[in-house]
Amino acid sequence: MKREFYKDLENKYKEVSLLYEIMGILHWDRSTVMPESSVVGRTDQLTNLYVLSHKMLKDKKIYNCIKQSEKIKKLNIWEKKNLKLIKKEFIINNSLDKKLLEKISLATSKCEMQWRISKENNDFKSIIPYLEEVIKLRKIEAKIKSKVLKCSLYDALLNDHEDGLSSKKIDKIFDQLILFLPKFLEEVLDFQKKNKKIIPIKDKIEIQKQEKLGRLLMQKIGFDFSYGRLDVSMHPFCGGAYKDSRITTRYNEKNFIESLMGVLHETGHALYNLGLPEKWKYQPVGDALGTVVHESQSLFMEMQICRSFEFLKFASPFMRKVFNKKGKQWEANNLYNIYTLVKPSFIRVDADEVTYPLHVIIRYKIEKDLIEGNIKVKEIPNVWNMYMNDFLNIKPKNNKEGCLQDIHWFDGTFGYFPTYTLGAIYASQLFSKIKKELPNLNIQIANGKFNHLINWLRSNVHSKGSLSNSEDLVKKVTGEELNIEYFKKHLINRYLN
Structure with missing residues (x-):
């Protein structure tokens, strides 16, 4: 019976993972073939998917699956590591507020599109307010994560890319x-x-x-x-x-x-x-x-x-x-x-x-x-x-x-x-x-x-x-x-x- 909880956990994470993949394709499209004037719609799409994935990872059913899966003694080494990684992502995700994630997604999308213009025009001054907003929000996010990970603000952001890096x-x-x-x-x-x-x-x-x-x-x-x-x-x-x-x-x-x-x-x-x-x-x-x-x-x-x-x-x-x-x-x-x-x-x-x-x-x-x-x-x-x-x-x-x-x-x-x-x-x-x-x-x-x-x-x-x-x-x-x-x-x- 307990084994079913782990399989259910894998299935639930798969749904989140597929959203990540959709976002990846949309990001690629934005950088390659998306019409220049379509940026507002794309920002809304990516923000919505970002928030949706966050919501799915906060599901109490995932928490229950994690707790029940931890009681299973016969997980193989791949399953044990998978459980550990999902649990970490769940804990960090639950520490973050939906509104903060919406703000970050919107701010980074606007900043990236402005960067394309600012770079082309060699105009750093025009990007300053956009980048300031991004850094302000990412520092708020880093502060929350740093308490969970018990590390500095910068190290919390390093861990977005490499587990345990300091x-x-x-x-x-x-x-x-x-x-x-x-x-x-x-x-x-x-x-x-x-x-x-x-x-x-x-x-x-x-x-x-x-x-x-x-x-x-x-x-x-x-x-x-x-x-x-x-x-x-x-x-x-x-x-x-x-x-x-x-x-x-x-x-x-x-x-x-x-x-x-x-x-x-x-x-x-x-x-x-x-x-x-x-x-x-x-x-x-x-x-x-x-x-x-x-x-x-x-x-x-x-x-x-x-x-x-x-x-x-x-x-x-x-x-x-x-x-x-x-x-x-x-x-x-x-x-x-x-x-x-x-x-x-x-x-x-x-x-x-x-x-x-x-x-x-x-x-x-x-x-x-x-x-x-x-x-x-x-x-x-x-x-x-x-x-x-x-x-x-x-x-x-x-x-x-x-x-x-x-x-x-x-x-x-x-x-x-x-x-x-x-x-x-x-x-x-x-x-x-x-x-x-x-x-x-x-x-x-x-x-x-x-x-x-x-x-x-x-x-x-x-x-x-x-x-x-x-x-x-x-x-x-x-x-x-x-x-x-x-x-x-x-x-x-x-x-x-």
């Missing part, structure tokens, strides 16, 4: 990077001057051809277009629903280099989503394991695999064929030199592997201070420029290439940025392990054979869902706790060799 853990890692990266950056720049010869690619590449190449390489790696799409948006992302992976990117005719890597980065996300455990679909234990592991999968694909010499050796003939180009600039050696060129720049998504963590650390410091009340919204541009000068020795000419470039804060997302760099560290450690278990991996990549690689990721990462936390996962897979030395070693081998 600013204390992040600071420990980021402090090591701050000690390592600036000096290492100088060494790399000096090494490049002496050793790296690049033939610039100045050709304009039609967007249609860039898309064709992106789709081709996605398929070669293992993406199945019968389960997904590739579209255009202002800010690249991967969303969608069960067996429906929606990738977006942006193209630049003058710089196909970064456009392609954007596509391959999001493909890493998509492959993770499509590889989650089928048996546990629509349940929290079957979801992706937080954003740190999610970012590890995208950065694993982009940085470890697709920027490697072996991958570019495989991909260069396709580039020449699709783009109808000839010459030494299109050969693997030159492409590798281009893709591993290190140069401090303003745009995070286009940043090289060495400077990227510094972009993340800047955003982490600013958003943490915003939530903790140490700086005001109007101060963001000056603080941003100060950090850019301190860490990268450059200063943005305008806010469009500075603090207006990312969508995150303007759609209400705080606590996500640090997971990018944590993901890169995880990716390095995972790749080190894979190379030991697949000793011919480099040869396989050079020959366009990715099935063993993808199968390894499916078996060791994707199929595990949220059965454990990210720290336990990396320890189980690699045999040791997260170790930043793997990331340092990877950078040294690639950029000083």
